[in-house]
Amino acid sequence: MPTGVAIRDVREQLFGAAERVLLRDGPSALTSRAVTTEAGCAKGVLHRHFEDFDAFLAALVEDRIARTHGWAAALRAAAGTGAVAGHLADALTELFESVAVAVVGLVSSRDELRARLRRTTPAGLPLLTEATAAIAAYLAAEQERGRIAADADIDTLAPTLVGAGHLLFADRKAAPPEPEAVRKAVAAVVAGVVRDTP
Structure with missing residues (x-):
């Protein structure tokens, strides 16, 4: 070098x-x-x-989390347009077709890395926690516009959507799920609370 x-x-x-x-x-x-x-x-x-390999891995994870900020901003900017379920399915696909699933596996498998990351993400699993907050912000923006029911429990919907997305994409050896499978899962989670037209 x-x-x-x-x-x-x-x-x-x-x-x-x-x-x-x-x-x-x-x-x-x-x-x-x-x-x-x-x-x-x-x-x-x-x-x-880097101080050591775990410091390198923590910096890697934090960098990949920072890269989700643009994804989150684009999702929130879509509020009020198109179909809510479509935006959510597209956002989950974009998130989990990236390195996100592999990062979650990495964080889960290394105790020292998790301990280092706890300094900036004290609860939850890094990357999934930030993704859940982004989905919740989008749902809240749609709720403000009347496209999500006023009584919808966003604090439950957001992690449910992220968890469903993670499970769909978690097998890194298999082909990614078909877009229709992602849309079907999202539609099932948000059924009864979406007020937009498909």
Whole structure:
């Protein structure tokens, strides 16, 4: 690796490599050696920029969480347009077709990583917690517009939608679910509370 490379470039190179290993081989294959080999750099590069491997993994997860902010903003901006169930199905597909499912597996499998992430996400599972908050914000925006029933329990609907989405996409070895399967699951969860036209 050439000297003088900006730290952000090195971080992105390492994060991209970790994501590829995670998606291809799963959380158990994610080691500092696997990441630096995938990135095509010396093992010391990772340790020059991060305190240890769990610090690297925590930074990776936090970076991937930060990337969901644009997804969340786009979902909220869609409130008042189109079909509520359609927006939710599309949002869950976009979220879970990304690295999100693999990140959830990674966080679940590493105690030290979970402990580090508890500093910024004290409850719930990182990434799923932020996704649930984004879905809840969207549902609240639709509720304000009268497109979700006023008495709908958004605090229950949001995690139910995220949980259903996660289960549909959780098998990383199988093909992703068909769009119709995602739409059917969303429709079942929001049945009786949606007031828009399909």
